[in-house]
Amino acid sequence: MPAATTSSTTDTNNVTSLADRRLLHETVIDRLRDLIVQGELAPETKLNERVLAEKLGTSRTPLREAIKFLASEGLVELLPNRGAVVAPLKPEKMKEVFVVLGALEALAGDLACRNATEADIAEIRALHYHMLAHHARGELAQYFRYNQQIHIKFMECAGNATLTQVYRGLNAHVKRARYMANLSRERWDKAVKEHEDMLDALVKRDGARLQTLLRDHLANKLVMVMEALNAKSAEAAR
Amino acid sequence: MPAATTSSTTDTNNVTSLADRRLLHETVIDRLRDLIVQGELAPETKLNERVLAEKLGTSRTPLREAIKFLASEGLVELLPNRGAVVAPLKPEKMKEVFVVLGALEALAGDLACRNATEADIAEIRALHYHMLAHHARGELAQYFRYNQQIHIKFMECAGNATLTQVYRGLNAHVKRARYMANLSRERWDKAVKEHEDMLDALVKRDGARLQTLLRDHLANKLVMVMEALNAKSAEAAR
DNA sequence: TAGGCTCATTTTGCATACAAAAAAGGTTTG
DNA sequence: CAAACCTTTTTTGTATGCAAAATGAGCCTA
Structure with missing residues (x-):
């Protein structure tokens, strides 16, 4: 029996293909978010x-729905009667986000030390080693992924x-900034070392220490992001 | 010159009237959110x-955009090909929200002790006395407002x-539950007392104490909400 | 009578149409 | 030459149209 593909236009950039049960506007949300975050x-x-709409191979209706959704996430800003723009990436906003992320990660670290199963920890360890491998090879993008x-x-x-x-919602903002980051080897090594310590604290279920480590890790990340933003704005001013 | 009202249908439930520069879908977002929260x-x-759409005096397009926006806030859930429903109000979810709110309020309390101006504190004190007045009169709705x-x-x-x-986003979920709450006089008095202490800690800029107070206050609020939810589900099971 | 089938109705999802607002461009005037 | 005005074009905001999916009502069958 041949695959009964749902009838659909065969545009170049058409998103739907093979038995695709997802809704168009949901696909558009994800694609648009990626375009912004990356x-x-x-x-x-x-x-x-x-x-x-043309670029994403749809009409304006699902696109507008996606824009409203992302506006609620804060990735786009709505300008009445003037459409929408990708949310500006201001250093001030970034500082705010990091403060909130700090509180959330600290909370998560504390809870994780209590609730993580051995399997969870094994999985984190596995991801950690993947990350180390990409760090060793200097593969920044892959490193970020893990x-x-x-x-x-x-x-x-x-x-x-x-x-x-x-967390995911706020982190999307940070990811945007990170794509510009030009991580120095020094900072990179330091970040990896911090991850080592964090894993260690989790293994030992030392919630208090993990919280401290996470806060420091985030603080360093903020410095990184701010440097990237400043470099970018200096570049723009040239 | 007579007020040149923008031409518009004169439906019963029409939202726009007199020089209304807001966009329809933004109005719809707010109205729909209120309907859900209350x-x-x-x-x-x-x-x-x-x-x-008919109830809100608009067409389906702005309504759908509003629904997508509120879906991102978590107040409605999207069911592919089956529309949307008001998000369920599960005790488990409520516990989660309170844990996160706890971290956020604690953070805010700490920051507020450092950053609040004397004018800010005066304003909070003023709101506090309004609240006391409504508490004294047993006016629950007004009390909640302040x-x-x-x-x-x-x-x-x-x-x-x-x-x-x-905070606002998460708090919307809590507010929904609170509208069902049947606050006992005892709990109510206790909550007011807690507010007294919180104000005192802020005045004294005692961030550590304020954090503790806020956490306790939230914990008590959670108990309240859980009781309300249980009462409601017991009622529904009858 | 419970379960499942068919067909009609409703509802959703997407595309398009149209009106109002904003932007762009050109002309005039100081 | 710039600023103000008017006109044209583009873009947004909302309504409507239409096809596909879901729902529901009969009807049949076991």
Whole structure:
């Protein structure tokens, strides 16, 4: 029996293909979020509905729904009668986000030390070694990927889905900045060392120490991000 | 010159009137959120687009955009090809939210002790006395109103707009539950006493004590909400 | 009578149409 | 030459149209 593909236009950029049960506007949300987080749509870029809809292979209706969704996440800003722009990436905002993330990660670390199963810890350890491997090879993008996964896994170990959701939302803002970061080898090594310590604290179920480590780790990350932002704005001023 | 009202249908429930520069879908977002938070649209109610659009005096398009926005806030859930429902109000979810709120309020309390101006504190004191007045008269709704304002003001004193925004989002969930609460006089008196202590700690800029007080206050609030939820589910099971 | 089938109705999801607002461009005037 | 005005074009905001999916009502069958 041949695969009965749902009838659909065969546009170049069409998103739907093979038995795709997802809804178009949900796909658009994810694609648009990626475009923003990965910096393909730079901060303060105006979102032209006609152009974007075409680019994403849909009509304006699902696109507008996606824009509203992302506006609630704070990744885009709505300008009445003037559409929407990619949310600006201001140093001030970034500081705010890091303060909140600090509280959330500290909470997660504490909960994770109590709730993580041995299997959870084994999984984090595995991710950790993947990360080390990519660090050793100097593969920044891959490194970030596993780094992210470790932080998310920490969150999940806390066993609080609401916490994870809020974390993800705020973290999207940070990720945007990170894509510009030019991590120095020195900072990078330090970050890896911090991860070693964090894993150790989790293994020993030392919630208090883990909280401290997470706060320091975040503080260092903030410095990194601020440097990247400053470099970027200096570049823009040239 | 007579007020040149923008031409518009004169439906019964029409939202726009006199020089209203707000956009329809933004109005719809706020109205729909109120309906959900105040329980007029009960948890797990199916959102029929045609009916709701009519009720709000608009077409389905802005309504759908509003639904997507509120979905991101977590107040409604999207069911692919089956529309949307008001998010269920599960005790488990409520516990999660309170844990996160605890971390956020503690953070805010700490920051507020450092950053609040004397004018801020005066304003909180004023709100506090309003609250006391309504407590004395047994006016629950009004009491809640000022209670809310005090908590929001605390947040604002922390001087972190991102923190305030996240707080508001999570707090919306709690508010939903609170509208069912049947506060006993005993608990109510206790809550007021806690507020007295919180104000005192803020005046003395005792961040550590304020954090503890806020955590306890929230813990008590959680008990209240859980009782309300249990009472409601017991009622539903009858 | 319970279970399942078919067909009609409703509802959702997406595309398009249209009106109002904003932006762009050109012309005039100081 | 710049600023103010008017016109044209573009873009947004909302309503409506239409197809596909889901729902529900009969009807049949075991």
